[in-house]
Amino acid sequence: MYLQMKTWSFRNFGIVFIIFLLLILSVHLLAIKDQRDKQNEFSKELLAHAETVSTQLLNATDEAQKDNINSCDENSLDTIRKITHKYLYVYDLGVVENDAIVCTANWGRLPYPATLPMDFYRTNSGFLLYSMVSNIFPAALELDITRKNNVAAFTAYFAFQTFLDRNERFSFSIETVTDNHAFIYYQSPAQSVSWIDLSFVYDGVNTKLCSNIYGYCVHTFNHRFGLFYYNKSFVLFVFLIIFMFSFIISYAFRSYVYNKNSMEYRLRKAIFNEKLYMEYQPIISLKTSKIVGVESLVRWNDEVYGRVSPELFISIAEKINLYKYVAYQTATSSIEEMASVLKNRENFFLSINVSTYEITEENFLSDLKKKVTAEGFYAHQIKIEITEKIEVPLSMLSDFSNRARHHGFRVSLDDFGTGVSNLVWLTEINFDSIKIDRIFTQSLNDELKKCMVLSIMNLVSGLNKQLIFEGVENVDELDLIRACCDDTYVQGWYFFKSMPMLDLIKILNVESADTAAYE
Numbered sequence: 146m147y148l149q150m151k152t153w154s155f156r157n158f159g160i161v162f163i164i165f166l167l168l169i170l171s172v173h174l175l176a177i178k179d180q181r182d183k184q185n186e187f188s189k190e191l192l193a194h195a196e197t198v199s200t201q202l203l204n205a206t207d208e209a210q211k212d213n214i215n216s217c218d219e220n221s222l223d224t225i226r227k228i229t230h231k232y233l234y235v236y237d238l239g240v241v242e243n244d245a246i247v248c249t250a251n252w253g254r255l256p257y258p259a260t261l262p263m264d265f266y267r268t269n270s271g272f273l274l275y276s277m278v279s280n281i282f283p284a285a286l287e288l289d290i291t292r293k294n295n296v297a298a299f300t301a302y303f304a305f306q307t308f309l310d311r312n313e314r315f316s317f318s319i320e321t322v323t324d325n326h327a328f329i330y331y332q333s334p335a336q337s338v339s340w341i342d343l344s345f346v347y348d349g350v351n352t353k354l355c356s357n358i359y360g361y362c363v364h365t366f367n368h369r370f371g372l373f374y375y376n377k378s379f380v381l382f383v384f385l386i387i388f389m390f391s392f393i394i395s396y397a398f399r400s401y402v403y404n405k406n407s408m409e410y411r412l413r414k415a416i417f418n419e420k421l422y423m424e425y426q427p428i429i430s431l432k433t434s435k436i437v438g439v440e441s442l443v444r445w446n447d448e449v450y451g452r453v454s455p456e457l458f459i460s461i462a463e464k465i466n467l468y469k470y471v472a473y474q475t476a477t478s479s480i481e482e483m484a485s486v487l488k489n490r491e492n493f494f495l496s497i498n499v500s501t502y503e504i505t506e507e508n509f510l511s512d513l514k515k516k517v518t519a520e521g522f523y524a525h526q527i528k529i530e531i532t533e534k535i536e537v538p539l540s541m542l543s544d545f546s547n548r549a550r551h552h553g554f555r556v557s558l559d560d561f562g563t564g565v566s567n568l569v570w571l572t573e574i575n576f577d578s579i580k581i582d583r584i585f586t587q588s589l590n591d592e593l594k595k596c597m598v599l600s601i602m603n604l605v606s607g608l609n610k611q612l613i614f615e616g617v618e619n620v621d622e623l624d625l626i627r628a629c630c631d632d633t634y635v636q637g638w639y640f641f642k643s644m645p646m647l648d649l650i651k652i653l654n655v656e657s658a659d660t661a662a663y664e
């Protein structure tokens with residue numbers, strides 16, 4: 146037992162662990178996807194903005210070129226001031242002489258020519274790009290410069306500020322296509338704090354988006370991808386939630402499997418898929434030794450539970466409120482299956498068992514009558530067996546029995562002697578026959594019980610009711626019944642067990658052939 150529990154919990158823990166891993170992986174992959182989408186979106190925005198800035202710088206230098214600006218006279222300065230004023234992202238325009246800026250629109254003639262650095266990038270269209278140049282103006286400014294011949298345009302220091310101020314958790318840069326010159330580089334502080342290094346597994350979520358107009362691309366770098374993107378306590382919280390989810394999912398999964406194999410679930414399926422079927426147990430007249438009728442008995446053969454006792458599955462069907470389907474399925478199929486036999490033998494009867502539902506459902510008897518009429522045999526050929534074990538008020542039973550007889554059906558009191566009935570039943574309920582329960586049949590050798598049965602028999606024969614002994618299993622029981630009363634009906638494994646309709650028909654045909662030969 147202990148070992149079983151240990152294996153059980155070990156297996157369950159394994160399931161929880163697998164679900165946990167799968168969930169973590171899914172969340173991780175979703176986070177990666179989300180980060181990639183976000184970085185791509187950011188790149189699009191940044192590239193569009195960079196193109197606007199570049200276009201303004203190029204237009205400004207082009208316009209100055211067209212106006213032949215190559216000296217620092219007042220006219221030239223006025224012209225470049227007007228041009229600078231037009232473009233938001235152009236901080237200043239300067240005149241270059243011998244690789245040094247001599248005057249600018251904002252500052253006029255500089256006190257000394259400011260030499261441009263030797264370190265620049267030359268674009269295919271002949272622009273020279275300088276990064277973060279300081280010491281040009283008599284103020285602490287560090288600006289990018291775009292130069293064409295003798296005109297230099299200064300990028301406004303705030304041109305990319307909104308992007309830098311976002312404090313993205315990934316790094317980004319704007320680099321020339323050949324990747325040897327970076328205009329902007331932002332190193333996210335979040336990227337430099339690494340609580341786990343995964344670079345050996347995966348390079349990271351990196352994106353690259355290039356301009357169709359200019360020779361540069363926007364790059365984003367994210368080495369702390371997926372779940373590692375977020376801070377430790379958040380990730381820990383996510384792990385905890387996922388762990389709880391894994392427990393819930395594994396519990397739900399186990400409940401589902403358990404429910405799927407539960408008898409309730411399987412019975413529900415069997416009822417809706419019409420997997421219940423009927424068998425028939427012959428009832429014999431002791432006087433003629435002939436089969437005078439059959440009792441229909443419902444059967445359920447389940448793949449998991451095997452052949453389940455009708456007493457058990459009927460009580461489950463009642464509990465899960467599906468008995469009404471069983472009631473109609475059993476009545477309908479036994480009537481349909483036995484119709485040919487009943488039509489050919491007017492005195493042959495079919496006993497059907499009923500429970501509380503049939504007794505309390507107003508339309509059951511009229512529906513039954515309609516079915517019998519449609520099949521073309523007589524209502525008196527149907528015997529309704531009311532078990533004594535039923536817990537329905539006597540008045541209701543009596544009313545049901547009266548209505549049944551009014552429709553032409555016969556009524557039998559089943560399992561007599563075992564249930565809740567008392568002798569009042571015998572007078573208050575209108576019935577045609579009494580079935581003595583097998584508890585009495587099988588103990589007729591017990592003097593006391595024999596005495597009781599004899600008394601019942603005397604009582605019942607006085608009431609002019611047909612007696613049926615059920616559960617006759619051997620010849621001794623049969624002899625004892627015969628000795629007490631030979632004008633009675635018997636049913637039991639000594640004669641026949643319940644059987645499918647086709648087997649019953651074969652037996653009835655043999656019996657008819659024997660009778661014909663004897664006559």
Ligand SMILES: Nc1nc2c(ncn2[C@@H]2O[C@@H]3COP(=O)(O)O[C@H]4[C@@H](O)[C@H](n5cnc6c(=O)[nH]c(N)nc65)O[C@@H]4COP(=O)(O)O[C@H]3[C@H]2O)c(=O)[nH]1
Pocket residue numbers: 426441442443454455456459475497498499500530532559560583615616617618636637638639643
């Ligand atoms: N030991 C022994 N048993 C014998 C012998 N001869 C017959 N039996 C069994 O005794 C039961 C007789 O049916 P019941 O008393 O109406 O008792 C029935 C009846 O109350 C109920 N039942 C069966 N079919 C239906 C149905 O279609 N509708 C309803 N409402 N109840 C049904 O389930 C009960 C049990 O049915 P089964 O298991 O089929 O059990 C049947 C039958 O197989 C015998 O010689 N020895």
